[in-house]
Structures are given as C-alpha cells and as structure tokens.
Amino acid sequence: MTDFKKLVETLDQTTEEDRKLTPKQEQILKAAVEIFAEKGYASSSTSEIAARANVAEGTIFRHYKTKKELLISIVTPFMTKFTLPFFASHFANKVFEEPPEELEGLLRTLLKNRFEFARENAPLLRIVIQEMAFHPELQERFQDVFLEEIFPKFENALNQLKAKGKLVEIPNTSIIRMIISTVMGFLVTRFIIAPDLNWDDENEIDYTIDFIMHGLAKS
Amino acid sequence: MTDFKKLVETLDQTTEEDRKLTPKQEQILKAAVEIFAEKGYASSSTSEIAARANVAEGTIFRHYKTKKELLISIVTPFMTKFTLPFFASHFANKVFEEPPEELEGLLRTLLKNRFEFARENAPLLRIVIQEMAFHPELQERFQDVFLEEIFPKFENALNQLKAKGKLVEIPNTSIIRMIISTVMGFLVTRFIIAPDLNWDDENEIDYTIDFIMHGLAKS
DNA sequence: AATTAAAGTGAGTAATCACTCACACAGGAG
DNA sequence: CTCCTGTGTGAGTGATTACTCACTTTAATT
Numbered sequence A, B: 001m002t003d004f005k006k007l008v009e010t011l012d013q014t015t016e017e018d019r020k021l022t023p024k025q026e027q028i029l030k031a032a033v034e035i036f037a038e039k040g041y042a043s044s045s046t047s048e049i050a051a052r053a054n055v056a057e058g059t060i061f062r063h064y065k066t067k068k069e070l071l072i073s074i075v076t077p078f079m080t081k082f083t084l085p086f087f088a089s090h091f092a093n094k095v096f097e098e099p100p101e102e103l104e105g106l107l108r109t110l111l112k113n114r115f116e117f118a119r120e121n122a123p124l125l126r127i128v129i130q131e132m133a134f135h136p137e138l139q140e141r142f143q144d145v146f147l148e149e150i151f152p153k154f155e156n157a158l159n160q161l162k163a164k165g166k167l168v169e170i171p172n173t174s175i176i177r178m179i180i181s182t183v184m185g186f187l188v189t190r191f192i193i194a195p196d197l198n199w200d201d202e203n204e205i206d207y208t209i210d211f212i213m214h215g216l217a218k219s
Numbered sequence C: 001a002a003t004t005a006a007a008g009t010g011a012g013t014a015a016t017c018a019c020t021c022a023c024a025c026a027g028g029a030g
Numbered sequence D: 001c002t003c004c005t006g007t008g009t010g011a012g013t014g015a016t017t018a019c020t021c022a023c024t025t026t027a028a029t030t
Helices: A003-018 A023-039 A045-050 A057-063 A067-087 A092-097 A102-121 A122-132 A136-163 A172-193 A201-216 B004-018 B023-039 B046-051 B056-065 B067-087 B090-097 B102-120 B120-131 B136-163 B172-193 B201-216
Strands: none
Touching: A023 A045, A023 A057, A023 A067, A023 A122, A045 A057, A045 A122, A067 A102, A067 A122, A067 A136, A067 B004, A102 A122, A102 A172, A102 A201, A122 A136, A122 A172, A136 A172, A136 A201, A136 B102, A172 A201, A172 B023, A201 B172, A201 B201, B023 B120, B046 B056, B067 B102, B067 B120, B067 B136, B102 B120, B102 B172, B102 B201, B120 B136, B120 B172, B136 B172, B172 B201
C-alpha cells in the first residue's frame, strides 16, 4: 500500500505542476507535442514551435533552458503516467498483492487501461517511441520505472501463476516480452501505424487477450 | 514459380548494383549506415559522414544528389530484402503454394530467416524502423511490397489452415498483426533494445514459435 | 500610486547545415 | 599525344539553427 501511496503522490505532483503553467506555456507545450509528433524532435525548430504557439521564440527559452529540456518536460510525465499505472488500478493492484487467480482479468484491465491512455495521447506515444532511441536520459528514466516498479511485481505474479500450474514453464523474461510485444504491437498498429482503418476495438481487444491467454497457458 | 523468378531477378539486380560501387562509395555507405543508426537521419550531418568515410564532402553529392537520396539508396534495398523473402525460401514457398499442412514449419523458417537477417543487419533495421515514420517515400515502398506480395499469400495460407480447422476463427488481419507483433517484438528486443543481454537464441525462438502456435490454435 | 518580480518580446549572433562549383586527376579510346 | 568522361576535391555560400539579451509589459503587493 505504501507503493500505491507514493504513486498517487507522484501523479498528484505532476498534475499540480500542470496547474502552475502560464497560458502561453500551455500553448508552447501543445504546439511542441504536435510538431515533435509530426516531424520528429531533431527536425523540429524552436521558431516553428513558437509560431504555432503564437508566442515569441524567446518565450520558449524563458521557461525551458534548451530545446532538449522542452522535450524532456513533455515526455517524462507521459512515461511515468503510461508505465506506472500498469499495476496501479485498484483491481490490478489487488490481483498482484493477493495470489492471482487468473491471468485473464489482469490482462483485460491492463490492456483496456493502456488502450484508453494511448487513444488520448497518441502523439505523445509516438514521440516517446521515436525519441527514446536517441536520448539516454529518456532510456534511464524508463529503466528506473520499469526495472524497479513494474518488472518485480510482474515477475511475482507470474511465479504465483506458475506455481498453480496455470502458466507455461518458460522464463519470466520471455513471458513478459511476449505480453508486451503483443500489447504494444496492437497499440502501435491501432494508434500510430494505421489509426485511420476501420477498427472494431472491442473485438480486437478480445482477440488480443485470447491470443496471449492461449499462447501462455500450460499445454 | 513466376513470382519466385521475379524475386530472384530483383535480388540479382540489387547485388549487381552493389558491384558497380566505387571503393569511396562503399566507404560512404558504410559510414552513413553507422551514423544514421547512431544519431538518426535528421541529426546526422553530411560533413560527419564524409569525415568517417575518409572522403571529401563533395564526393557524397557526386553520387547522391541529396542527403535524402543517400538515405533512400541505403534503406530501400534493405526493405525489399527483408520483406520479400518472407515467403521466398524454397521451403516456405512450397508451404504457401501447396495446401499448408502445419503453421509451425512455416513459422520456424520464417522466424529463423528473419532472425539471421536481422542479426547481420541490425543497424539497418534500426534505421528503417526509425525513419519510416517521417519519410512517405519509405512508407509507400513498404506498402507496395507488403500489400501486394506478402499480405495476399499470407491470407491465402491462413484461409487454408482455417478450412482445415487448425486456426482460430478470427479475422486474418488480426492473426497477421499478432504474428508480426510477436516476431518483430522479439527481433527488436533482441537486436535493438537489448542486444547486450545474454540471449539463449535457440530457446527464445522455440518459445516464440510455441507462443504463436498455441495462441492461434483452434480452442 | 509606487515598487517589484515575473512573463513576454524580437532583433541579433555565432555555429552549423546541405549543397555548389571550379578545378585536379585518373585512365581508356581515338 | 589528345581528347573525354567519370571520380574526387575542398573552399565557399546562403539559409537555418538554437539560443541570448536588453528591453517592455503585466499583475500583484505595499
């Protein structure tokens, strides 16, 4: 429960920070997200961001010392919000603290959570995926969250499911990789690669969960 | 068999083109691949490429009209070589022309093929994934290959497997998405995100195939 | 009304960028 | 030898870049 408290504090902090923002600062962030998502960080110019935000170029550098600091202040709140609640919903949290009965309920909340979040933040998801490759600061931030918060809980749940004979006996790292590959593959296809297709989201989510469930069930 | 012939011609053509290259031109391509993979296309400068290639900057523009043409001449041969042989190995080809007995054999050749290719061309794989998002020319080239060559054959094979009652009854697009998500998720993790981990490749390939097989088997 | 600190401005700057061009040099054909 | 064409060169160019700074405006406090 202490973990959960810490998480809530983190989220509250960031939303408090959001409220401190000047109107012009909000315009800057909005414009920067749009342009970064469209052309990538390296190909985006601060002059263009200023223009779209209806702001003088100097105003950007009043609030953010460098262009990179602007990127980071956009990306890191998203990263923590996207990765931490992985197991932070009340239901999912319970699943991971009590011995988990079934993988399916966990997968379903997890996928639906992240699906809604990705839908509402598609440009940010795009930016993170694109820029993570080139900015070590972002990689470190991600590793911190993933290795210390998500991975241990994930592994613990998998071990309990294995003990109950409900999971294939392959390494946890492999299981986690397959789950994340499938989930991220779905989200990336749905919201980044082909967002304009006619998606039957309800069914696709069900198919995806069934695929993982059968793929990982003890044979 | 005509398709197969065309494919061989395509591959031969590109390797013939490779042989026409000046030594300096090879140095340029090698340096460009390295630097594009390290810092991304937009953050790479032609001066740095020239320096690493031990070549004057003007030499680059003698062979490639623009920086973007250099990128494209690097990326498109890789894309066709990576996507086309999807079903072009003799064995896989047979599987897709005769009624397919099992999905497993197909998956195994397919994954092993692409695995070796990704291992030998990891920097190029990285460049393609990174730059596809921002260059419509690359997206079009990819769509041509995928929609006209791979997708129809893939779908045909899946239909035959479904008719035999060996596959779940969900849309082919969903099945294809899950297979590609899992395969690409493995290759990207293995060669781009965490290439320095201690990988047990033989087993990981087996796990991955088993995961897909069970995930897609008729329940 | 006076004071003050923060927010906002935009012309200015040095660096870097992709790309050009006039020229040097190779070697094969006539 | 004389062309000639393709290859290689590197100083030069205009455009663009992230960032600075002297200045003005805003808004809240005394």
